[in-house]
Amino acid sequence: MxxxxxxxxxxxxxxxxxxxxxxxxxxxxxxxxxxxxxxxxxxxxxxxxxxxxxxxxxxxxxxxxxxxxxxxxxxxxxxxxxxxxxxxxxxxxxxxxxxxxxxxxxxxxxxxxxLTALRTAATSAVVAKYLAPKNAKTMAIIGNGAQSEFQAMAFRGLLGIEKLKLFDIDRTASEKCRTNLGRFGFDIEVCSSGEDAVEGADIITTVTADKQYATILTDNMVGPGVHINAVGGDCPGKTELHADILMRSDIFVEFPPQTRIEGEIQQLPNDHPVTELWQVMTGAAEGRRNESQITLFDSVGFAxxxxxxxxxxxxxxxxxxxxxxxxxxxxxxxxxxxxxxxxxxxxxxx
Amino acid sequence: MxxxxxxxxxxxxxxxxxxxxxxxxxxxxxxxxxxxxxxxxxxxxxxxxxxxxxxxxxxxxxxxxxxxxxxxxxxxxxxxxxxxxxxxxxxxxxxxxxxxxxxxxxxxxxxxxxLTALRTAATSAVVAKYLAPKNAKTMAIIGNGAQSEFQAMAFRGLLGIEKLKLFDIDRTASEKCRTNLGRFGFDIEVCSSGEDAVEGADIITTVTADKQYATILTDNMVGPGVHINAVGGDCPGKTELHADILMRSDIFVEFPPQTRIEGEIQQLPNDHPVTELWQVMTGAAEGRRNESQITLFDSVGFAxxxxxxxxxxxxxxxxxxxxxxxxxxxxxxxxxxxxxxxxxxxxxxx
The missing domain is CATH 3.30.1780.10 (ornithine cyclodeaminase, domain 1)
Known part of the structure; x- marks a missing residue:
């Protein structure tokens, strides 16, 4: 200009x-x-x-x-x-x-x-490049609202995700998501429960919209080696995961002072160890260490x-x-x- | 809508x-x-x-x-x-x-x-309704840049100011101001010094643009009873008035925590007494008390x-x-x- x-x-x-x-x-x-x-x-x-x-x-x-x-x-x-x-x-x-x-x-x-929907999905996918298990092909998406298709497209673009397992308490949301993504060549399965959706998934994306302490994932649903992309819990009083999952996971965050207030880790003590993503990306900190580790991106969205x-x-x-x-x-x-x-x-x- | x-x-x-x-x-x-x-x-x-x-x-x-x-x-x-x-x-x-x-x-x-130029002028004129001497007719404007005409128009509209005495170190600025205001029926005098400009003025408006500690008005220039509308000093390191004038004036401000950092009173100790304008307007504090008092609006512009x-x-x-x-x-x-x-x-x- x-x-x-x-x-x-x-x-x-x-x-x-x-x-x-x-x-x-x-x-x-x-x-x-x-x-x-x-x-x-x-x-x-x-x-x-x-x-x-x-x-x-x-x-x-x-x-x-x-x-x-x-x-x-x-x-x-x-x-x-x-x-x-x-x-x-x-x-x-x-x-x-x-x-x-x-x-x-x-x-x-x-x-x-x-643009925020796009950057949230792009960020999730960038993070998963560093944290998801090698050759991940299947992603569960729990919560099939406005953000779900953007997540699917970003994970396809950056990680080659081909299979989606969708679950929403409102089945019409899952059907909307399937219809919208139909043309892009995904293998899509609409599931009747969160348990069904996570079965066999390499990556679990939670992106529900309830503004409350919810428990979208319970501890028994999460097997070793998965990457959890927790997008929906993003303000004080709004979480998606049971605290027991957090205790079994290595937690990665954008900006700790903000995530401790807004993220899943608001359920944990303020000194619970977390790793900053920028340090993983620059090589200063380790991302995924082995095949059985559960990694968790506690996404809240940063400026x-x-x-x-x-x-x-x-x-x-x-x-x-x-x-x-x-x-x-x-x-x-x-x-x-x-x-x-x-x-x-x-x-x-x- | x-x-x-x-x-x-x-x-x-x-x-x-x-x-x-x-x-x-x-x-x-x-x-x-x-x-x-x-x-x-x-x-x-x-x-x-x-x-x-x-x-x-x-x-x-x-x-x-x-x-x-x-x-x-x-x-x-x-x-x-x-x-x-x-x-x-x-x-x-x-x-x-x-x-x-x-x-x-x-x-x-x-x-x-x-819009900011308009609100700054409107605010100055509202304040002067409470602080300027009764029946003020003459205003000196020192600094004849972008804000000067708006000040003149607002003071005409709210206080009936008819005579303007203009001074700027750049005489072309004063001439521009006179030309722009020509059609509005003011009696305008372009002065060759700040001393000339303030002679006989009921209100002195200072609105210069230098980003530095300047002394547009010195103590001997300000007689009893005038109202000073100090608009130009509005950030740390930028003032227009000699501190001696401040000591002789009753000082009125928008929001003390901001004015103490940005206004003329940044030259004074942090506990120097000031009156909040909202209190004058609601009647909780006194504005002009008598004909010999020097009142000063230390304008910085508030949200x-x-x-x-x-x-x-x-x-x-x-x-x-x-x-x-x-x-x-x-x-x-x-x-x-x-x-x-x-x-x-x-x-x-x-």
Missing amino acids: SRENLNIVPFVSVDDMMRIVLAIGVEDFLKGLAEKVETDFCRWESFDKTARIASHSKDGVIELMPVSDGERYAFKYVNGHPKNMREGLQTVTAFGVLSDVGNGYPILISEMTI TEDFSALSYLHDVLPDAPFYQELDMLADPDEPRDLFGMLLRKEAASS | SRENLNIVPFVSVDDMMRIVLAIGVEDFLKGLAEKVETDFCRWESFDKTARIASHSKDGVIELMPVSDGERYAFKYVNGHPKNMREGLQTVTAFGVLSDVGNGYPILISEMTI TEDFSALSYLHDVLPDAPFYQELDMLADPDEPRDLFGMLLRKEAASS
Whole structure:
């Protein structure tokens, strides 16, 4: 973008986001995004990981999640209102902004409901590259809501997952997931219980939506050697796994201070050992050590992943140019003459 | 806005903001906004005044300033990059978002460079209603940059200021200000020194742009009874007034914890007495007590004022409907079927 139109900020709408993802291809988009996520995890220490700022109210929360690497700055706006579902609204909506740290100008604004679904799945798959058993082919997905298909596509793209075992307490959700994924060549089995779903699975993805302490997986369901990709427990009071599973697993997390509050490990003492994923990816810490180890990614979603997602989107925009140009920043010819710009506007209109 | 299109967020561009201000009239817009600012100051304690979150870098800062009253939530994105001026860019750019606390949905996104200039001026004028000497007619404006005309218009609208005495170290700035304000019927004198400008002024507005400890006003320039509206000193290391003036003045501030860091009073000990403006407006504290008192508004700009500005803009939008509709929030027919929405988009496009 040239200096002449720095006042213009590209805006990627929900519709444009879909056009971009379809133009690139869902799986290729997820693979490209995963590469960005991995690269950014590998330079973890270059990020200024400011805490998120939450504004709580009776019905929910609105959060701003800023992060910067010294070159780019990003923040995501995200709300969480469980009651919205009952009113036909999204529980979570999100949008984000990417800026140039050098001059402070925003360079991209984007919807982030779809983009967050994509980055969550891409992150899960990147992590599984390091933690899942070798040659994993079968994944159980427990909870077949909005995130489930994205998880399936990302694991197919990065790990070659071919067989899916689906379970949801609402069978129509599983059928929706099967229908949506039908064209992509998966071998899909809809299961009638969580026990059925995990039978023979190399990877267990839990991605349910209940905002409560739930027990999607009990201890007897998890055999040796599996990788658990626990995506659904992501805020205080919302977990999916029985604590006994946590005790048998080696637990890997994004950013411990956040995961201890929001993740599955909120059930454990604050000093329970966990491994930071960036250290696994840089080789500073060990990932999977053997075939019988149970590995657990306690996913909560971290601001750097949104940064990676917005950066990736910014990178692909020239090749998939679906966006609107927003005249968002005042750019008077003479910075000291903002009022004159207003008067000239009047003269031009009359 | 009906439930059916909650996914659509109105966006007010720079161009639209100018159209709105011109449709309502600059002075009427400032008066309406001032009323909102005053009303919100009077219910100060209903606001959740979260601290701003700053991301500092070598060349500047990017800040997010959130605030909520339990019904509405607003945040402003604002950068400050002094070096931008040399590169023909704005030192400060800003945009903001207003949301419904009940469901977390954004309901307005707007440019905030022009809007911030308007709210800063409106706030100054509201404050002066309480602090300026009775029947003030003459205002000196020292520093005739981007904010100067807005200040003049707001003081005319709220206090009936008719005579302006302008001074800037760059005389072309003063001439620009005189030209821009020419049509509005002010009696304008361009002065050759700060001393000339303050001679006979009832109100002294300082609004220079130097990012440094400057001394725009020295002690001998300020006679008894004047009101000083000190707008330009607004960040650590940037002040305009000699400390001796502060010692002779009764000082009024927006939010003491912020002003002690950013305002003129950063020059004073941390326990120097100041009066909070909301208390003056609600009658809990005294404003101007007599004709010889020097009153000083140490303006730094606070998040509630941005909240007031975005709320006011949202209120007037039906009468001045200049905005674009942004498809910013994913709104699948079935919230659990985000992926299906993507597939249906593909089907519809092919």
